[in-house]
């Protein structure tokens with residue numbers, strides 16, 4: 001019993017990203033935050049706990065700086081904090097999923113929640129990958145959950161539209177943004193969170209081999225500058241623009 | 253290198269991205285097998301040029317969507333060193349699960365694929381481009397409209413396989429049906445409205461333009477959050493959909509960084525906004541400083557004129 005929430009720390013959406021020497025300069029990123037969809041996972045996990053379903057265990061995998069997102073989660077109600085300490089950006093999806101799965105096993109949670117994708121790479125590999133690795137069921141793009149016994153009802157955006165589905169635990173849920181309001185920490189929560197211990201684990205502790213990543217970053221670059229656009233004033237310019245869309249850009 | 257392509261379907265037929273996946277695989281050489289979950293679009297898939305084999309996978313579990321049941325049914329059929337899917341929401345989920353089941357790494361939403369395997373993707377909401385080397389066997393999802401589609405005229409052999417794993421995710425009820433309208437993630441042209449549209453009923457003007465162009469209608473988060481009639485499925489941006497159409501028309505949208513994150517990689521951008529200083533103009537190829545009340549009627553007239561001629 002219990003809910004494990006997988007959190008990823010990413011550059012805040014307002015952060016400026018600069019590239020030097022073919023690499024994104026992480027040291028110049030001034031603000032790191034919990035990836036937005038993960039916040040919805042966390043909020044729904046806390047709601048599940050409030051309805052009587054075990055503790056909320058938050059797990060992050062990342063470098064030293066990432067522990068901050070665990071403390072932020074504790075400030076709004078996470079009970080147990082696990083930091084799987086790794087180097088930034090060097091692992092492939094199989095290794096990350098193996099580390100996270102091992103940490104979930106250690107927590108003995110049978111419900112796992114995370115964002116449907118992280119705001120840095122927008123990949124969305126972790127939820128379904130961890131589900132496969134653990135042999136859990138998986139429901140993606142969820143906006144709400146409720147539990148009765150070991151059956152969880154979830155609202156998800158499936159290929160046919162919004163659906164209500166039922167699934168038994170153990171299960172992984174990946175969250176989309178719904179109508180759920182995110183709670184904000186209060187002063188007491190922030191103070192308590194600072195004192196909450198963080199359980200730091202290495203890949204050795206978890207028995208996962210992280211030596212041979214199958215994926216390596218060759219280079220980073222800034223997106224190509226677009227040539228400055230043309231600007232027109234007034235609705236009378238619409239015919240000229242339509243003409244350009246048709247004859248220069250060939251898109252209509 | 254031989255490739256297995258997981259086909260994409262929409263409305264019970266083959267989605268055009270499938271031919272783009274084949275196009276990307278053809279450029280690498282080697283044989284190409286297409287796997288069609290639920291058998292959807294198998295006949296059309298067999299006609300894509302360059303395809304050696306189509307596996308039509310039929311089974312009860314394909315009647316509803318259960319990522320794990322689907323991936324467990326499909327994974328044993330994947331024999332090649334490279335697995336490709338679309339980077340749609342379902343494509344990503346499915347390929348992640350297949351990759352994990354087979355123990356191979358996955359890289360998502362790739363916009364360029366070269367031998368070696370070198371792949372390119374956009375990171376940090378389009379603020380940087382990353383080039384990654386990935387060793388095979390591996391799985392890669394590709395972004396729509398980034399690869400040249402393979403042509404038709406093929407005649408691959410179709411093998412039908414019956415497998416079905418137990419469904420663990422039971423659909424109890426449909427809450428809203430997917431729109432009858434084209435989804436923004438599938439469209440070549442998108443026209444999106446923002447808070448500047450004033451009222452949700454004014455989106456009808458966007459639908460009229462969309463109908464003339466065969467476009468999808470999208471929205472900013474402010475529009476989605478303010479008006480119940482504008483569903484989240486229409487939202488473009490960091491917490492909505494990332495889109496890369498040939499033409500993106502932004503109407504009454506200021507161009508906040510989170511909105512740009514979802515649409516700045518569009519091939520061409522047209523912005524209509526009454527504020528000459530609106531940040532959306534900084535990414536627009538064509539900007540028109542005007543109210544939508546003035547600009548959209550002219551746009552509609554012009555389109556019906558040129559598209560009927």
Ligand SMILES: Cc1cc2nc3c(=O)[nH]c(=O)nc-3n(C[C@H](O)[C@H](O)[C@H](O)COP(=O)(O)OP(=O)(O)OC[C@H]3O[C@@H](n4cnc5c(N)ncnc54)[C@H](O)[C@@H]3O)c2cc1C
Nearest residue numbers: 446447448472473474489490491492504505506526543544
């Ligand atoms: C974590 C986070 C995630 C977010 N994710 C997203 C996201 O996914 N997508 C997204 O869009 N936003 C997102 N946002 C919100 C974003 O910051 C902006 O608030 C939002 O995009 C603004 O929407 P808008 O441009 O429609 O509205 P506004 O910023 O209010 O702009 C309205 C525009 O309409 C113009 N206008 C007004 N009247 C007219 C008229 N008659 N004719 C023509 N133009 C007119 C105005 O000049 C103005 O530029 C996110 C924010 C955060 C913090």
